[in-house]
Amino acid sequence: MGTDTKSYRSLAKSGITSVLRHDLPASLVVFLVAVPLSLGIAVASGAPLAAGLIAAVVGGLVAGSLGGSAVQVSGPAAGLSLVVAEVVTTYGWRATCMITLMAGALQLLLGLFRVARAALAVSPAVVHGMLAGVGVVIALSQLHVVLGGSPQRSAIGNLIELPQQIIHNHSHAVFVGLLTIAVLVGWTRLPQRLRIVPAPLAALFVASATAGALGWDVTRVDLSQSLSEWATPIWPGGDWHGIIGAVLLVALLAGVESLLSSVATDKLHDGKRSDLDRELTAQGVANMVTGALGGLPIAGVIVRSTTNVRAGARSRWSTVMHGLWILVFAVCLGWTITLIPMEALAALLVFIGVQMVNLGHLRNLRGHGEIPIYVATMAGVVLVGLAEGVLFGFGLAMLSALRRLTWITVRAKPEPDGRWHVLIGGSLTFLGVPRLTSELRAVPAGAAVELDLNIDFMDNAAFEAIHTWRHDHERGGGTVDIDEIHDEWYAMAASGARMFPAKTPPRAPERWWLPWAHRRRGRPAPASSLVPAQHPPPEGGPAVHSPAEGSPAVPDLLAGAREFHRRTAPLVRPFLLAMARKQDPSHLFITCADSRVVPNLITASGPGDLFTVRNIGNLVPRLGAAPPDDSVAAAIEYATGALNIQTITVCGHSGCGAMATLLSGYEKATELPALSRWLHHGNHSLARFIATESDGFDDGPLDRLCRVNVIQQLENLRTYPQVDRLVRAGRLQLVGLYFDIGTAQVHVLEQPPLTASPL
Structure with a gap:
């Protein structure tokens, strides 16, 4: 087989074009952001200024070329500055470089052993709390420099001395620092075209230019001294326990921050996902x-x-x-750094420190009850130290996880027929026995009890508690029917079977609502689905014939049918048998034919609930409209006349292709004449869209038209006399729904005004 050199050249040319068009401009933007941040982090770390630039260069050239993330940028990190500052104070700068080198070797070893994903077991609440604590410490210490003073040795000391710094220092240094912060804060409020220059660079430039023009007495950055301090790393002196601890702390904190950053960065783009083991290995080499x-x-x-x-x-x-x-900048334009006031770098660090306390993380953690972990970690870092704060937060996270694992749900309530329904859920261990027995004692003696066990584990103490209560209740004249939803933990324990480790949980069933492509990942297609064959049906079910070879789209459909017969059919057969002769739906559900809209999924409905009509654009042609269409009209007549439905729902959705075609003036349907004719039924929606203004609930013209279209179709329904008569009599309700595909959220649309409220 020959080599297609022309296609290879085309591929190489397109790759070069992409680099020049996208990556080159992006690299310049990141470069402008990285230089001031690297200098500021070097100041916060107590390291030579050149160390920040060296780390930024190595992070780009080494970690960037070897890393497992295509778009992650590595370099000196503010979250490590406290560790580095403490190590520099304890061992000196040259020894700190050796500790960094050894930490890199440890990261390289961990990456080669492919343990990177273990770092994701660290609670994000601990990581965010640590970064917030570091931000507070940095902001408090550098605020003293901004105010013309010197930072204290601890965050508490900085906080205590802060009032004196504010009262007694009013030098030019204060003006430079405040000017820098003012530019950083105000830069985000400028028009987009003026924000091409990153805010840190703009702030340092304005501060430096102003200080130079007005002749302010400020402390200038001295890069020459920083360069003269360079020397080869030396072995740190002192207790080897402390040295090992420093190496572990640098390696683990830098590694965890890198891996979490990779995962977070993956959420920002649609390209290839990160290889975390490769990323950790690259971080090790770079360090x-x-x-x-x-x-x-x-x-x-x-x-x-x-x-x-x-x-x-x-x-x-x-x-x-x-x-x-x-x-290139450090070699050719390094002299420009000497124009930057140290107070401006300190102000930049104050701004960075404040930004590290991200309140958005609190909103995310709040729903999971992890704010105490965040606050405890941050407080530990600020009040005690970085390592102590992280260990304290990690311990609290472990205790919280243990509490959740042992938390059980017990609900006992009487039913209208006099029976009692008891639900027990969670992991039943000895820790939950007191609550379990307390709730079961609330069931009156002699009652008939239905006990549902929705549990994933039961130890002997929990089994004894339930078993003893059952025998006592039955001896008192009551009855207990136990239904185990997931697994037979109680039944096996009662029979004397060995529960663990011989007992293994069953394989989780396939989730029917996942697309076929997602369900077959990691699972080879059965060979029987690729050749003609007749499979024996399940009891009471029909045979399923596989397609002939060469029909690649059909196996998924037949595999789904087999999955239905195997798992779902036994569950739904009893009530489907009851409704086999007659349907009695309560809703007529009119929605789009779009494959992403699944009525039963978004309404949590089952067989017999919805009488469904689907068409392109969820359109309801007005009575007597041209071109005539009897399909929707027939469904409306049958639903209102024969089925006596109580509700007609029109459900639209985001990103509807039919509405996009209407907005384009039918340009997208020029090759589809039948579609063009059908979409003329949407002209009233388009006219309504033009006549109304946005109410702020939509995400643009297409989104607004999709919502307006639902309201218009509800009005179109009223052109049918039977529908209008039933609505006026209060026997029929019209409902508009809107399904936002991206957020998987259903909204109720009210008419008019056109508003949306999440369900």
């Missing part, structure tokens, strides 16, 4: 290189990575080139 060259420790940084994605980066070339630009 070995930066340690050998005298740079700060390196980690994946979410701020720079987010900037990279939003700037349009498509591949790792953006990260690599940003490192190259920093290297």
